[in-house]
Amino acid sequence: xLTYEEALQxxxxxxxxxxxxxxxxxxxxxxxxxxxxxxxxxxxxFDNSAVDGFGVFSSDDQLASESEPCKLTxxxxxxxxxxxxxxxxxxxxxxxxxxxxxxxxxDAVVMKEFTEESNSSVFIKCSASPGMNIRRKGEExxxxxxxxEPGVLANAxxxxxxxTLGYSSFSAYKKPSVAVISTGxxxxxxxxxxxxxxxxxxxxxxxxxxxxxxxxxxxxKLHAEDNxxxxxxxxxxxxxADVVISCxxxxxxxxxxxxxxxxxxxxxxxxxxIAIKPGKPVxxxxxDTNNVRKLVFGLPGNPVSALVTFxxxxxxxxxxxxxxxxxxxxxxxxxxxxLKKQAGRMEFVxxxxxxxxxQLLVSPAKGQxxxxxxGIAKADCxxxxxxxxxxxxxxxxxxxxxxxxxx
Numbered sequence: 001x002l003t004y005e006e007a008l009q010x011x012x013x014x015x016x017x018x019x020x021x022x023x024x025x026x027x028x029x030x031x032x033x034x035x036x037x038x039x040x041x042x043x044x045x046f047d048n049s050a051v052d053g054f055g056v057f058s059s060d061d062q063l064a065s066e067s068e069p070c071k072l073t074x075x076x077x078x079x080x081x082x083x084x085x086x087x088x089x090x091x092x093x094x095x096x097x098x099x100x101x102x103x104x105x106x107d108a109v110v111m112k113e114f115t116e117e118s119n120s121s122v123f124i125k126c127s128a129s130p131g132m133n134i135r136r137k138g139e140e141x142x143x144x145x146x147x148x149e150p151g152v153l154a155n156a157x158x159x160x161x162x163x164t165l166g167y168s169s170f171s172a173y174k175k176p177s178v179a180v181i182s183t184g185x186x187x188x189x190x191x192x193x194x195x196x197x198x199x200x201x202x203x204x205x206x207x208x209x210x211x212x213x214x215x216x217x218x219x220x221k222l223h224a225e226d227n228x229x230x231x232x233x234x235x236x237x238x239x240x241a242d243v244v245i246s247c248x249x250x251x252x253x254x255x256x257x258x259x260x261x262x263x264x265x266x267x268x269x270x271x272x273x274i275a276i277k278p279g280k281p282v283x284x285x286x287x288d289t290n291n292v293r294k295l296v297f298g299l300p301g302n303p304v305s306a307l308v309t310f311x312x313x314x315x316x317x318x319x320x321x322x323x324x325x326x327x328x329x330x331x332x333x334x335x336x337x338x339l340k341k342q343a344g345r346m347e348f349v350x351x352x353x354x355x356x357x358x359q360l361l362v363s364p365a366k367g368q369x370x371x372x373x374x375g376i377a378k379a380d381c382x383x384x385x386x387x388x389x390x391x392x393x394x395x396x397x398x399x400x401x402x403x404x405x406x407x
Contacts, residue, residue, distance in 0.1 A: 001273050001274055001275040001280075002271055002273075002274050002275065003274070003275055003346065003387060004274060004275070004276050004312065004346050004387075007271060007274045007276075007282070007284070007313065008312070008313060008316060010270055010271055010284070011270075011284055011295075011313060011316070011317050012316060012317065012320055012326070014270060014284075014286050014293070014295070015295065015317045015320040015321055016293045016321065017173060017320070017321065017323060018173045018174040018175065018176055018242070018321050018322060018323070019173070019174050020034040020171050020172060020173055020174065021171070021172065021174055022169050022170065022171050022172075023169060023170065023171075023172050024168065024169045025159055025162060025163060025167070025168060025169065025170070028154045028159060028162075028169075028170055028172060029154055029155065029156070029159060030153070030154065030215040030407075031153075031154050031172035031173065031174075031175065031215075031322070032150075032151060032152065032153055032154065032172055032173050032322050032323035032324055033148065033150055033151070033152050033154055033158070033170055033171065033172050033323075034150050034171045034172055034173050034323060035150055035170070035171045036146045036147075036148065036149055036150060037146070037147045037148035037152075037158075037161065037162065037165070037167075037170075038144065038145065038146055038147065039141045039142065039143055039144065039145045039147055039165060040143065040165055040166055041143045041165075041166075042137050042138035042141075042142050042143050043138065043140045043141050043142075043164070043165070044135050044136070044137055044138070044139065044140065045137065046084070046101050046102075046137050047084075047101065047102040047104075047134055047135065047136055047137050048099055048100060048101050048102055048134075048135050049096040049097065049098055049099065049100050049102055049109045049133060049134065049135070050098065050109070050133045050134065050135050051098055051109060051111045051112070051133045052096075052097050052098050052111070052112045053095075053096060053109045053110050053111045053112050053115070053133060054072075054074075054093040054094065054095055054096065054109065054110050054112070054115055054122055054124065055078075055088060055093060055094040055095075055096045055102055055103065055106035055108070055109050056072065056088070056093050056094075056106065056107075056108050056109070056110060056124065056128055057088065057090070057105075057106070057107060057108070058107050058108040058128040058129055058130050058132070060072065060090075060091060060128075061110070061124045061126075061127060061128050062127050062128065063127060064124045064125060064126055064127050064128070065125065065126065065127070066125045066126075069116070069123040069124055069125045070123070070124040071121055071122075071123055071124075072091055072092055072093040072121065072122050072123075072124060073089075073091060073092045073093070073120060073121060073122075074092070074093055074094075074095060074117065074120050074121060074122050075088065075089055075092040075093060075094050076094055076095070077094070077095040077096075077097075078094055078095070078096045078097070078100045078101065078102075078103075079097045079100050080097055080098065080099040080100045081100075082100055082101065083101065084100075084101035084102060084103045084104075085103075086103050087103055087104075087105055088103055088105050088106050093122045093124070094106060095122075096109055102134050106134075107130045107131065107134075108128035108129060108130060108131065108132040108133070108134070109132060109133040109134055110124050110126060110128050110132065110133070111133065114126040147161065147165075148161070150323065151323050151324060151325060153324060153407055154170070154172065172323075173321075173322050173323035175215065175216055175322055176216070176241075176242035176243050176318065176321045176322070177218070177220070177240075177241040177242045177243070178211055178216055178219050178220070178241050178242070178243045178244075178245065178318075179219070179220040179221075179222060179237075179238035179239075179240070179241035179243070179244050179245070180203075180204050180207050180208060180211070180219055180220070180221050180222065180245050180246075180247070181222045181223070181224055181234055181235065181238055181244065181245070181246040181247065182201050182203050182204040182221075182222075182223050182224075182247050182248065183223070183224045183225075183226065183231065183246060183247060183248040183249040183258065183301065184225075184226055184248050184249075184301065185225055185226045186198050186199055187199065187200070187201040187223065188200055188201065189201060190202075190205070201223070202303045202373065203247040203248070203299075203301070203303055203306045204221050204223075204247070206303060206306065206307055207245060207247065207306065207307075207310060208221060209405075210307065210310055210311070210315070210405055211318075213405040213406050214315065214318060214319075214405075214406065214407055215407065216318070220238065220240070220241055222234050222237060222238055224246075224249070226249070226255040226257070227255075227257070228257050228260075228261060231249065231257040231258060231261045232261050232264070232265065235258070235261055235262060235265065236265060239287060239294055239296075241294070242292075242294055242295070242321070243294070243295045243296075243297070243314075243317075243318065243321070244294065244295070244296045244297065245297045245299060245310070245314060246258050246283075246296070246297065246298045246299065247299050247300070247301055247306045248299075248300070248301025249298070249301070250272070250281045250282070250283045250298035250299070250300065251281040251300070251301075252281075258283060258298045259272055259283050259298060262283070262285050262296055262298070263285075266287060267285040267286065267287045267296050268285055268286050268287070268288075269283070269284075269285045270284045270285055270286060271283075271284055272284075272298075275344060275345045275346060275387060276309075276312075276345055276346050276347070276348065277341070277345045277346070277347045277348070277370075278300065278302065278304055278305035278308050278309070278348065278370040279299070279300055279305045279308055279309035279312075279313075279348075280300075280345065281298075281300050282297070282298065282299060282300065282309050282313065283296070283297065283298030284296070284297055284298070284313075285298075295317060295321075297313070297314050297317075299314070300370070302370035302371050303370075303371065303373050304350075304369070304370045304371065304372060304373060304375070304376050305370040307376060308348050308350075308376070308382070311382075311403065311405070312348065312382075319407065322407075324407060328401050328402075328404075329401065329402045329404065330384075330399055330400065330401050331360060331399070331400050331401075331402070332360070332397050332398070332399060332400075333353060333360040333361055333362035333381075333397070333398060333400050334359060334360065334361050334362070334395060334396070334397060334398075335361075335362060335364075335383070335392055335393070335394055335395065335396045335397075335398050336361050336362065336363040336394060337363060337364055337394050338391065338392060338393050338394050339364060339383070339385055339391070339392040340390065340391055340392075341385055341389075341390060342390065343387070343388045343389065343390050344387065344388070345387060346384065346385065346386060346387040347385035348382040348383070348384070348385075349364050349365075349368060349382065349383035349385050350364070350365040350368060350375045350376050350378075350379035350381075350382060350383075350403075351363060351364050351365055351379055351380075351381045351382065351383045351400060352365055352378060352379060352380055352381070353380055353381050353400065353402075362381060362383055362398065362400050364383065365378050365379045366378075376403075379403055380402065380403055381400040381401060381402050381403055382400065382401045382403060383398050383399075383400050384398065384399040384400065384401065385398075
């Protein structure tokens with residue numbers, strides 16, 4: 001069987017980038033930019049004031065103080081949007097508001113808080129130094145400079161940057177379409193009455209929520225009964241999407257048909273089964289058709305197994321398809337309680353992070369079995385229990401990965 005890291009690298013090696021499209025700034029948030037962001041002009045565009053204050057010659061008031069202010073003649077007012085047509089005269093000051101252009105011969109702007117206006121004069125109560133409170137043209141970046149590389153998520157700050165640079169639209173990677181298949185004769189939709197032997201379908205709702213948290217909407221939710229014909233029909237229909245995520249039916253039971261049917265309809269198996277817990281029976285395959293690659297994931301049916309394997313294997317693939325690199329936040333924490341297992345599989349133990357005197361602590365959540373949703377619902381991280389290890393003692397340093405359902 002593959003190790004976790006081997007399986008992840010196998011998946012990422014087969015993942016294609018989605019095509020690109022141009023989006024307006026209103027529709028761009030949540031997408032990943034596919035081109036470099038280049039400055040179309042110097043930023044700032046012109047010398048401007050960082051504060052509401054008074055433009056002066058710094059040499060006029062180098063000795064000014066609260067007790068001995070410097071008196072200057074108020075020459076004019078420049079506000080944001082004005083043209084800096086005024087040239088400062090000796091022994092004078094220009095009132096310059098925040099963002100307003102600063103004339104070429106003004107070399108300092110004194111904050112309003114350190115001044116006092118009286119009729120046509122202004123009293124400067126602090127010394128000024130060259131460049132004080134002036135944002136110089138091109139000091140942030142210059143025309144033609146690359147500011148952001150492709151692969152950045154278009155969040156509020158990126159949108160603000162693009163708007164500042166005058167972009168009304170930008171190129172981004174499309175988001176993949178996803179179909180989620182729940183399998184099993186025993187599944188009933190929440191809200192309906194259960195008959196003996198039936199359970200509620202939680203996987204399709206949990207995975208749809210996880211996909212929505214990644215900004216993937218319009219998810220096609222399907223259900224397959226435990227027979228070859230329905231599995232075949234449902235899987236063919238799901239392949240209209242870019243990514244198929246099936247839950248259940250991938251182990252070695254009498255009614256586990258997903259892997260065999262996938263191969264029968266032309267899906268190439270990349271791997272089946274990983275040395276991890278929860279989630280040993282994981283299937284991954286690809287279908288290349290019409291120069292388009294589709295990804296097929298067969299996740300375990302137990303709800304915790306489905307969510308953990310989604311987080312650790314499917315989410316990284318989806319991120320790469322959307323143009324993002326997979327960089328999980330892994331930390332070192334001190335274990336608060338001992339853990340035991342058999343060697344041979346890496347275990348993702350659900351845990352809860354706390355701090356004590358600056359020390360990061362992690363406690364295993366109660367309910368670690370693969371059907372116990374209470375444990376993962378309370379957890380905020382996964383504790384890495386190494387493949388060949390059998391015992392972790394309280395106080396041992398362990399690697400933890402934050403459970404993050406967003407990009």
